Amino acid sequence: xxxxxxxxxxxxxxxxxxxxxxxxxxxxxxxxxxxxxxxxxxxxxxxxxxxxxxxxxxxxxxxxxxxxxxxxxxxxxxxxxxxxxxxxxxxxxxxxxxxxxxxxxxxxxxxxxxxxxxxxxxxxxxxxxxxxxxxxxxxxxxxxxxxxxxxxxxxxxx
Numbered sequence: 404x405x406x407x408x409x410x411x412x413x414x415x416x417x418x419x420x421x422x423x424x425x426x427x428x429x430x431x432x433x434x435x436x437x438x439x440x441x442x443x444x445x446x447x448x449x450x451x452x453x454x455x456x457x458x459x460x461x462x463x464x465x466x467x468x469x470x471x472x473x474x475x476x477x478x479x480x481x482x483x484x485x486x487x488x489x490x491x492x493x494x495x496x497x498x499x500x501x502x503x504x505x506x507x508x509x510x511x512x513x514x515x516x517x518x519x520x521x522x523x524x525x526x527x528x529x530x531x532x533x534x535x536x537x538x539x540x541x542x543x544x545x546x547x548x549x550x551x552x553x554x555x556x557x558x559x560x561x
Contacts, residue, residue, distance in 0.1 A: 411523045411539050413464075413514040414456045422462040422547055430547075436461075440550040444514075462547045464514045467524050467532045469548075477530030484509040484544055494542040496528050509544040 413419055431439060444458045465473065474480040483506055484493050498508045513524040517536010524536050525543050 411516040411521055411536075414458055418464065418512065418545065419458070419460065419514075422464070422545075423460050426547065427462050430462075438552045438556045440552050442550045462549055464512055464545060465548050466515050467513050467534050470513055470526055470532050474530075480526050480530035480532070481528070482509050482511050482526065482544055482546055483507060488544055492542050493544055498528065510541075511544040511546045512539075 427436070427439075439461045441459050441461055442463060444460055444463050445456075470480060481498070484495055488509070489495060489507070493509050495507045495509050497505045499505045508528050510528055511526050513526065513532070515524045515534070516522060517524050517534065519536065521538055522536030523539040524532070524534050525541075527533050
């Protein structure tokens with residue numbers, strides 16, 4: 404049976420290819436890369452049948468369940484964009500954090516499709532996980548995730 408690929412299928416996405424190619428090569432030295440473990444990403448069927456897959460990645464983006472589990476609150480999920488991301492056209496909003504003080508914040512993509520074909524799940528400006536999704540051509544940010552072998556890394560730096 405031929406697998407049908409949709410634009411929001413993380414398994415064959417440009418985002419996944421970029422994270423594990425150009426991004427990984429630029430973000431980590433050869434020494435650091437040795438401690439970035441390959442992680443089996445398993446996404447059982449969420450919305451569409453094409454989502455039942457496993458991939459092996461050094462760098463990945465979180466699922467909605469992982470984003471909820473790894474961040475203690477909506478506030479903790481709020482992302483501040485880098486200067487580099489802003490130059491690439493990232494959609495940025497200003498968020499007031501105290502009287503007269505604001506920060507730039509951005510939405511960021513998750514790896515599971517939204518409810519409609521062509522939509523992706525994401526974390527909103529206020530840190531809420533949105534599983535309904537929005538079209539994947541929006542200028543959301545990316546928060547790469549890795550599994551790092553900290554014990555081995557620390558053991559080599561006595």
